[in-house]
Amino acid sequence: MEILQNELNENFKQLNITCAGLDYEIKISKKGKVLKNKKKNNHDISELSKSFLHNRKKNYIFEEGIFVPALFELGIMTESGKIITSKYDKFKQINRFAECVDDALKNCSKDSLEIIDFGCGKSYLTFVLYYYITEIKKIRAHITGLDLKKDVIEKCRMTAEKYKYAGLDFICADIKDYVPETAPDMVVTLHACDTATDYALYNAISWNSKYIFSVPCCQHELNSKINLKNFSILSDHGLIKERFSALATDAIRAKILELCGYKTDILEFIDIENSPKNLLIRAEKNKLPNEYKQRVIKSEIKKFTNELGAEITLQNLIFSK
Numbered sequence: 001m002e003i004l005q006n007e008l009n010e011n012f013k014q015l016n017i018t019c020a021g022l023d024y025e026i027k028i029s030k031k032g033k034v035l036k037n038k039k040k041n042n043h044d045i046s047e048l049s050k051s052f053l054h055n056r057k058k059n060y061i062f063e064e065g066i067f068v069p070a071l072f073e074l075g076i077m078t079e080s081g082k083i084i085t086s087k088y089d090k091f092k093q094i095n096r097f098a099e100c101v102d103d104a105l106k107n108c109s110k111d112s113l114e115i116i117d118f119g120c121g122k123s124y125l126t127f128v129l130y131y132y133i134t135e136i137k138k139i140r141a142h143i144t145g146l147d148l149k150k151d152v153i154e155k156c157r158m159t160a161e162k163y164k165y166a167g168l169d170f171i172c173a174d175i176k177d178y179v180p181e182t183a184p185d186m187v188v189t190l191h192a193c194d195t196a197t198d199y200a201l202y203n204a205i206s207w208n209s210k211y212i213f214s215v216p217c218c219q220h221e222l223n224s225k226i227n228l229k230n231f232s233i234l235s236d237h238g239l240i241k242e243r244f245s246a247l248a249t250d251a252i253r254a255k256i257l258e259l260c261g262y263k264t265d266i267l268e269f270i271d272i273e274n275s276p277k278n279l280l281i282r283a284e285k286n287k288l289p290n291e292y293k294q295r296v297i298k299s300e301i302k303k304f305t306n307e308l309g310a311e312i313t314l315q316n317l318i319f320s321k
């Protein structure tokens, strides 16, 4: 009771309590008046307690035990649908990634989607997204996986052919040189190395892509350029400098997306034990901020990078336009 009283005094303005049979609502008005209300409900206590269990089983888009051809072909799952132990982290990553994409698609009215996966590598994510969007959601989609590695891209092409995935293409190219035939609605990256993520974000912004889902990785650029004169405390521990640089890089990226009219969040899309590179930049195209807001955002970015004594590739690409 004491804790609740303190919270209502300081941090919260409303408390809702649900019990079997009764709902209570306590609100604090703007003038500080306490308003109380209660009403009957038909909740069953055993059902209620089940829904509040924190360790309840998470429902993933792809469940272990349910056969997914793409996951089998890519060596993540056995024929009986069991996840191969060494691939469990990858399975979780693509599952959660697909879940985030699925959330966005719930409000999407398009009946066909153009998607690109930059730095697709072995294309676990590309295949799984294709399977999920076209075979489960029954949305028409053309997905392109792009990577620098010729042999890997060749293997992906053969797999797509084997499964007759006609809307799936693989291209061997550098992200920064890629010019699409049709501007993608969605750009995804999962652990595209260092500045590859910047080029991917820059492309998405230039193409006005509606959705961006990007999990960055090895953000070395800032780490190598940052001026430690202003941050001497960071130079004592390489690990701290590295993590700080990675977080600063993603903070600048998120601000630039905001400047370019994207509603942007950064979320921990999987637990850190599945991968330490677990931040997802999720952005959805919205309105451009007004001129005043743009000036404020630009000066925020400038001030921060002046302090760091270094800029990131995305910033240079956007501001040199």
Ligand SMILES: C[S@@+](CC[C@H](N)C(=O)[O-])C[C@H]1O[C@@H](n2cnc3c(N)ncnc32)[C@H](O)[C@@H]1O
Pocket: 118, 119, 120, 121, 122, 123, 124, 125, 146, 147, 148, 149, 173, 174, 175, 176, 189, 190, 191, 192, 193, 196, 217
């Ligand atoms: C860590 S792997 C991630 C692969 C895959 N997305 C996954 O999650 O399994 C990063 C990939 O990005 C590719 N890559 C890095 N820089 C690139 C660039 N400039 N253009 C295209 N691909 C790039 C690499 O070849 C590599 O396959």
